[in-house]
Amino acid sequence: MARIDLDHIRHAYTATPQAPSDYALKEVNHVFEDGGAYALLGPSGCGKTTLLNIISGLLTPSHGRILLGDKDVTRLRTEDRNIAQVFQFPVVYDTMTVFDNLAFPLRNRHVAEAEVKRKVEEILDVIDLRAMANRRAQGLTADLKQKVSLGRGLVRSDVSAILFDEPLTVIDPHMKWQLRSQLKLLHRQFGYTMVYVTHDQTEALTFADKVVVMYDGEIVQIGTPAELFDRPSHTFVGYFIGSPGMNVLPVKLNGATATIGDLQIALPAAATVSAGAKTELGIRPEFVRLSAEGMPVTITKVEDVGRHKVARSTLAGQPLTIVVPEDDEIPSDPRVTFAPEAINIYADSWRVKTEA
Ligand SMILES: Nc1ncnc2c1ncn2[C@@H]1O[C@H](COP(=O)(O)OP(=O)(O)OP(=O)(O)O)[C@@H](O)[C@H]1O
Numbered sequence: 001m002a003r004i005d006l007d008h009i010r011h012a013y014t015a016t017p018q019a020p021s022d023y024a025l026k027e028v029n030h031v032f033e034d035g036g037a038y039a040l041l042g043p044s045g046c047g048k049t050t051l052l053n054i055i056s057g058l059l060t061p062s063h064g065r066i067l068l069g070d071k072d073v074t075r076l077r078t079e080d081r082n083i084a085q086v087f088q089f090p091v092v093y094d095t096m097t098v099f100d101n102l103a104f105p106l107r108n109r110h111v112a113e114a115e116v117k118r119k120v121e122e123i124l125d126v127i128d129l130r131a132m133a134n135r136r137a138q139g140l141t142a143d144l145k146q147k148v149s150l151g152r153g154l155v156r157s158d159v160s161a162i163l164f165d166e167p168l169t170v171i172d173p174h175m176k177w178q179l180r181s182q183l184k185l186l187h188r189q190f191g192y193t194m195v196y197v198t199h200d201q202t203e204a205l206t207f208a209d210k211v212v213v214m215y216d217g218e219i220v221q222i223g224t225p226a227e228l229f230d231r232p233s234h235t236f237v238g239y240f241i242g243s244p245g246m247n248v249l250p251v252k253l254n255g256a257t258a259t260i261g262d263l264q265i266a267l268p269a270a271a272t273v274s275a276g277a278k279t280e281l282g283i284r285p286e287f288v289r290l291s292a293e294g295m296p297v298t299i300t301k302v303e304d305v306g307r308h309k310v311a312r313s314t315l316a317g318q319p320l321t322i323v324v325p326e327d328d329e330i331p332s333d334p335r336v337t338f339a340p341e342a343i344n345i346y347a348d349s350w351r352v353k354t355e356a
Contacts, residue, residue: 002069002160004032009064035191039204042214086153090145094138161193261316273347287342294337
């Protein structure tokens with residue numbers, strides 16, 4: 001396995017890009033560590049597939065270099081990059097048996113037949129298809145075929161990285177969870193470098209050690225699920241991760257005080273921002289406390305979602321979502337306080353350090 005070095009990568013699909021908006025990838029300059037499990041997460045069109053295709057070699061970036069380990073592979077074809085790929089839809093050889101499909105990448109590299117057998121049987125257990133090993137792939141359902149594709153991606157242990165492009169799209173919902181757990185287990189066992197594209201946050205958060213959040217052609221944060229939840233680097237991360245997403249309120253800043261309308265909110269420490277920046281305060285609905293004390297809110301709607309209630313309200317004319325513990329009553333004169341340690345401050349959408 002190898003680390004993946006994305007060295008000032010930019011990509012435009014147009015021949016003569018000029019404005020930043022001409023670039024599907026604006027500037028990606030990050031390292032994916034050897035043996036890390038990374039999920040590329042972001043909304044449709046943010047550039048996930050473009051980045052994955054640049055790593056795999058299906059696409060050559062307009063600018064920048066890509067290194068696998070110490071080797072510059074920017075100009076190498078996919079076949080010469082030593083990576084395994086699993087796509088959204090199954091790629092199997094219909095006339096071959098399930099066993100032979102899995103054995104194919106190994107036999108292609110002249111692995112000894114005893115080792116082929118050992119490895120294929122191990123993978124058959126992972127994808128739970130041992131009973132079908134001798135069946136032709138042709139007659140299998142789409143989700144079984146996709147399991148075979150997944151297995152083929154996992155069968156070689158000498159690859160630099162394994163890339164997955166929304167591989168569970170065609171898999172039954174209850175199977176998805178099982179396969180995801182299996183992938184995670186395999187990752188722990190063998191230490192593969194894995195990059196997994198998805199637009200599903202549950203899938204990303206359960207699969208990956210590090211989630212790479214992309215937005216509008218940029219990586220806006222790489223972090224553990226906890227880091228993305230507690231300290232979103234960009235307001236988009238706050239909004240995209242978590243359900244409901246983070247509240248983002250326009251505020252004026254003065255040292256360690258944020259002002260919204262006539263209300264003042266004490267910050268854990270002073271936030272320094274450049275003059276003229278758009279300043280906002282982020283607070284997750286879980287850390288807004290509804291009480292008899294604090295800043296007055298107007299509750300507009302309460303949704304009971306089982307484990308807790310979600311109250312939609314307005315604070316100084318701005319929308320504010322509050323997570324209310326299931327057994328708590330909504331007070332008749334509702335007020336809120338913000339847990340100070342859970343407050344994040346943003347200048348032009350990027351987080352500003354406020355820790356003392
Ligand atoms: N072959 C192409 N030619 C021109 N533009 C493209 C091409 N492929 C992608 N794009 C554009 O590049 C941007 C990024 O697309 P990309 O497919 O990488 O996003 P994505 O995050 O993978 O989206 P999705 O989740 O929908 O697959 C989009 O604006 C898309 O329209």
